[in-house]
Amino acid sequence: MRSEKHLNPYLGGVLLGLVLIAANFISGRGLGASGALKSVVISVTNTVAPAHAENAKFYKEYNEGHPEGPMSSWLVFQVAGVLVGAFISGALAGRLKLKVEHSPKITSRRRLIFALAGGILFGIGSQFGRGCTSGSALSGMAVLSLGGIITMMAIFGTGYALAYFFRKNWI
Amino acid sequence: MGPLFVNEIITQGTDFLFAFLIGIGFGFVLESSGFSSSRRLAGVFYGYDTLVLKVFFTAALTSMLGLLFLSLFGWVDLSSVYVNPTFLYSAIFGGVVMGAGFILGGFCPGTSLCGAVIGKIDAMVFIVGLFIGIIIFAEGYPLWEEFYKAMPLGSPKLNEVIGISQGVLALIFVLVALSLFWVGEWVEKKFPAEKY
């Protein structure tokens, strides 16, 4: 653990902070991730089921607010960069490997079911929270946003509150 | 001067190019800090690895201080920087649901992208879950639209709410976070994790 191959967390944090400053300085906004996934969902719906996109309120509101189209979004480009950046880092450190990471006490199957459930919850939660850990909590905290700090505390608070019940999955 | 895009110093196209470059930096730092591993991420909730705590708060503090200094020098106009709007109930509820998602799934959206791209299958499944979750939210939107938009507070900053300057609040955050780090390092020694 705490392998030599990983950056020192404080150094990583400072670097991440500098990236976040750059985003605010250049584009006047923070980082994010789930917003790009939302763009993908809306873009697919617009293409596959245009009738549905015109009727359902959520898509209608989004498309009216974004006449340039869901994929013409800052976050979509940023997330494309994230994929490239993470791949470069993983390749340089020799971490490119297809595997399911899980505690030795549970099976891969159990891990994947929980990953799916967690993903669904995070997907829903990120919409209510108007951003995920990076978009709402981290970027929000950097600009001292009340909402961001509330969301951040709710995420970590709930995590700690539920940790005991799922300890077998991780320890 | 800044933000460059808001002040129309750069065009939309250039802004998107920078978005891509910033994304590369973001992904690189996340992955090399170890955020592509769900077990390291989840460690923060059990005390065997407080990586998340350290990286997350160090990053928040760095950019908080950095932006305040840039504003002090007149290099960035903080009033033009986007601040998330606060809808109180939705923000709390969303955070709670995300917290549950975090402890079950072991990732958050940004880190799952990093994990997936270096071959973590659990991260890929997590992303599938994210898509499903967003679709559920979108399809059920009329049911919770009212709740989603309840208690709008505008885009307040925490320091305005408690009535202190941004600098003093940043100082408080620095002191609190450094104490948390110190506790975190102590806890890590107390609950050593096995190799993985």
Next chain:
Amino acid sequence: MNKLREINPLLLLAMFLIPLALVIAAVPENTTKPYKLTVEQLLSELTVGSQYFSSDDIADLIVKKDPSIQLIDVRSESDFKKYHLPGAINIPLTDVLYNENEEVLNQDVKTNVFYSNGTVDANQAWLICTQLGYKNNYVLQGGLNYWAESIISPKKPGDVAPNDEFAKYDYRKAMSSALGGGSLEAQSAAPAQSGGSVPVIQKKAKKKKGGGGC
């Protein structure tokens, strides 16, 4: 470098963050309003003189009670009380940067026209507002002095003056009477003809949003 490595990373971080945070907590916040125009842009606007409204135009707009025009007197309050143009409001030059005046100055509905006795103070007010990126601000050309000369008591042109001088004179006379000054001497007014062009009210450029939504 080796020495640096021996230090606990947390201590190292604290050594950087605490002093920086102390500095940022101690200094007052930068509340300077950012300037939006470069010197070149400003100079070019000044050279063209596009910030000016002629007194004839203003008189016309006042008589027509055009609701889109807002006259702003930048002289002192006492001067304002003694005399001011009809419908004008008073924002002394020293108060232009006050926040409570921003609502009037930074908007995109009305056309603001600054005036003072001459043009120096009005130009300064215009300069401040333009630098801050406020739109729709103009200056009364020649100020109140020229206003008095041309509108309140226009001089009759000499007998050999060209025809349009007479037209102008009649027009000003008419304005003057409509505004309650001068005598009702000229009846052959030609109010339709007004000098320069009235600038069209410009929509304030929508500020680009950084956008959000993670």
